[in-house]
Amino acid sequence: MQxxxxxxxxxxxxxxxxxxxxxxxxxxxxxxxxVLDVRNAPAQIKKDQIKGATAIPAKDLANxxxxxxxxxxxxxxxxxxxxxxxxxxxxxxxxADFEAYELAGAxxxxxxxxxxxxxx
Amino acid sequence: MQxxxxxxxxxxxxxxxxxxxxxxxxxxxxxxxxVLDVRNAPAQIKKDQIKGATAIPAKDLANxxxxxxxxxxxxxxxxxxxxxxxxxxxxxxxxADFEAYELAGAxxxxxxxxxxxxxx
Amino acid sequence: MQxxxxxxxxxxxxxxxxxxxxxxxxxxxxxxxxVLDVRNAPAQIKKDQIKGATAIPAKDLANxxxxxxxxxxxxxxxxxxxxxxxxxxxxxxxxADFEAYELAGAxxxxxxxxxxxxxx
Numbered sequence: 001m002q003x004x005x006x007x008x009x010x011x012x013x014x015x016x017x018x019x020x021x022x023x024x025x026x027x028x029x030x031x032x033x034x035v036l037d038v039r040n041a042p043a044q045i046k047k048d049q050i051k052g053a054t055a056i057p058a059k060d061l062a063n064x065x066x067x068x069x070x071x072x073x074x075x076x077x078x079x080x081x082x083x084x085x086x087x088x089x090x091x092x093x094x095x096a097d098f099e100a101y102e103l104a105g106a107x108x109x110x111x112x113x114x115x116x117x118x119x120x
Numbered sequence: 121m122q123x124x125x126x127x128x129x130x131x132x133x134x135x136x137x138x139x140x141x142x143x144x145x146x147x148x149x150x151x152x153x154x155v156l157d158v159r160n161a162p163a164q165i166k167k168d169q170i171k172g173a174t175a176i177p178a179k180d181l182a183n184x185x186x187x188x189x190x191x192x193x194x195x196x197x198x199x200x201x202x203x204x205x206x207x208x209x210x211x212x213x214x215x216a217d218f219e220a221y222e223l224a225g226a227x228x229x230x231x232x233x234x235x236x237x238x239x240x
Numbered sequence: 241m242q243x244x245x246x247x248x249x250x251x252x253x254x255x256x257x258x259x260x261x262x263x264x265x266x267x268x269x270x271x272x273x274x275v276l277d278v279r280n281a282p283a284q285i286k287k288d289q290i291k292g293a294t295a296i297p298a299k300d301l302a303n304x305x306x307x308x309x310x311x312x313x314x315x316x317x318x319x320x321x322x323x324x325x326x327x328x329x330x331x332x333x334x335x336a337d338f339e340a341y342e343l344a345g346a347x348x349x350x351x352x353x354x355x356x357x358x359x360x
Contacts, residue, residue: 002334004251009331011124016324079232081322082201084136084224091129094122104324112319131244199352202321204256204344211249214242 015090017075017101019110026052026116034069035103036061036076038089043120050077050107051116058089065096077103077110135210137195137221139230146172146236154189155223156181156196158209163240170197170227171236178209185216197223197230255330257315257341259350266292266356274309275343276301276316278329283360290317290347291356298325301332308338317343317350 025031037049038058049055056064058078068074074093078085086102093100103110111117145151157169158178169175176184178198188194194213198205206222213220223230231237265271277289278298289295296304298318308314314333318325326342333340343350351357 001251001254005255006331006334008128008248008251009255009327009334011121011128013324013327013331014121015125015129018324079229080201081320081324082203082226083229083322084133084138084201087129087133091126091133094126094129106322109319109323128248131241131248134241135245135249199349200321202323202346203349204253204258204321207249207253211246211253214246214249 015087015102016104018104019113019115022050022075022103023115032071032073034072034074036074036089037107038076038085039078039107040085046120048117048119050103050110051118053077056089058085058092061089061092065092065098068093068098070098072099074098074100075103076100077106079106080108081106135207135222136224138224139233139235142170142195142223143235152191152193154192154194156194156209157227158196158205159198159227160205166240168237168239170223170230171238173197178205178212181209181212185212185218188213188218190218192219194218194220195223196220197226199226200228201226255327255342256344258344259353259355262290262315262343263355272311272313274312274314276314276329277347278316278325279318279347280325286360288357288359290343290350291358293317298329298332301329305332305336305338308333310338312339314338314340315343316340317346319346320348321346 022033025033035050035053037053037055039046040057040059076086076089090100090102142153142155145153155170155173157173157175159166160177160179196206196209210220210222262273262275265273275290275293277293277295279286280297280299316326316329330340330342
């Protein structure tokens, strides 16, 4: 069981990227990181988003893959870490052979640490 | 690692059902979907629940399996998506060969989207 | 798929310990349980913690393993169940052959049930 636990933790954690990496690449001209807001809600419900994020709702993502760039690293986020939309988006991206991660802590954690957001 | 990630995401996401499916079957006479509130808290702590849900606390679920119907599809939920009670209930149901899913986003997400609830 | 789901749930749930076990060992002189607060935030952000917890931020944990005891059972917790710090700490502990679990529901759940905390 110990081995199974370690394997699960390793794979599970490899799905995530932490806010430090996102933050330190945020304002770089040549950054490979692209933050995708995959919440399905309309702008008036979302109200704000991570600064510089591109909104592609998870439900539409499969139809927008041709607008994405295989040289970029995609970081998806949803409202909280307890929802499944980020993982749905991640599955679509990884299955299409993009490099992609889910933002650890999601939007809730990002805002909880007072990191840069922008109103919609 | 990519294959392991995709496998984990596929299995993980297959545990969940989204609110659309629950919502569109909510008021149907012959719906196969039964929503189970598996929170262990008493009614005065829970205060409200998803409209039409049946309360079977996760801690009691194993003793109530004979009241369940193999022709139904059970949707379990807990307070938030970050707790483990929904998964405990799901394990009991799947192990007993019931068709069952956890509600993505849990009660928190359901209420956040202003979907139908009822007071207890 | 049913077998894969059950296996994932079993392994996933085996990473967790519930608050009852922590609570009933909390004030025992000879308790084997040690609660570790692995949040990376400074004390002024954390404000309070689970009563009797030892603070070892997840980012420092790998450098403090020689202060830990193989006869103890470590229970790690982070802010919420939707963050990944608890699992990062757990991976470090299990890989170093310690017995360790993540607290189900995390600090958010503990406080939601009005369980004992202490200010920092």
